[in-house]
Amino acid sequence: MRVALVTGGSSGIGAATAEALLAAGYRVAANFAGHPEVAQSFTARTGIPTFRWNVADYGACQAGVASVEAALGPVEVLVNNAGITRDAMLHRMSAEQWREVLDVNLGGCFNMCRATIGGMRERRFGRIVNMGSVNGLSGQPGQTNYAATKAGLIGFTKALALEGASHNITANAVAPGYTDTAMVDAVPPEAMARILAAIPAGRLATPAEIARGVLFLVADESAFINGITLSINGGKYMA
Structure with missing residues (x-):
């Protein structure tokens, strides 16, 4: 039974992914x-253990992975789903807003x-899936920091795919469109209408629809799929 680790895995797309992996027979962490009460509720509901650390902290990631492996076994599947937004038009964006998003979204993937x-x-053996975004492909006003990290993940994924291929390690990205999560719930109604x-497709994606793409990419049978970006966006953006 393979061990899978999902970052940002107690809510939204991460939670749906963790649950899909569990249903498919993986041992999942x-x-x-943040929000320990959400993580506790998630564990109580699903039985999936949760582990707290900040992916932007290199040392915390080393220690966190060691804790997961001590509890469940070696991590063979990694889903880098943790991400944040700190939206602002560039002429108003602070250096802190820029750095914080890069440290979590892109630095966390490296860590x-x-x-x-x-x-x-x-x-x-390894399966790595990095969670991108349609806005990393198409751009989005007010998200120069976020779009830069999600576009950067695609280049990171392609390079890692080349490095890992000879060791039966695949690295792929998933680029979700707008999905029915708490992050999207925060969008003002007039912006959501646009x-x-x-x-x-005329609707948001469900987290389960994004998780289905991740499940496909991490399967043992997907060994010849490497370095791709799987867009799941309802046709909003076609590269």
Whole structure:
């Protein structure tokens, strides 16, 4: 039974992904950084253990992965889902807003991959999925920081795919469109109306629909799928 670790895994897309992996027979751990009451409720409901650390902290990621592996076994599947927004137009964006988003979204991916890649190479197996965004492909006003991190994840994923291929390690990205999560719930109604009008499907994605894409990419049978970005956006943006 393979061990999977999902960052930002106690709510939203991360929680749906963790639950889908559990239903598919994986042993699953979910990382979280804030809102311990949400994590406790998630564990009580699903039985999936949660582990708290900030993915922006390199040392915390090393220690966190060690804790997961002590409890469940070596991490063979890593889903880098943790992410934040600090939206502002560039001419109003603070250096702190810029750095915080880069540290979590892009730095967190590096930290987590760095903490797990050695073991994957030794065991000659690994599945890594990095959670991008439609806005990393198409851009979005007020999100130069967020879009930069999500676009950066795609380049990171392609390079890592080349490095890991000879060790049976795949690295792929998923680029969700607008999804029915707490992050999107915070969008003002007038802006949400414009977003929905731009989605040919006429609705938001469900977290389970995004999780289905992750589940496909991490399967043992997906070994020849490497370095891709799987867009799940209802037709909003087609590269």
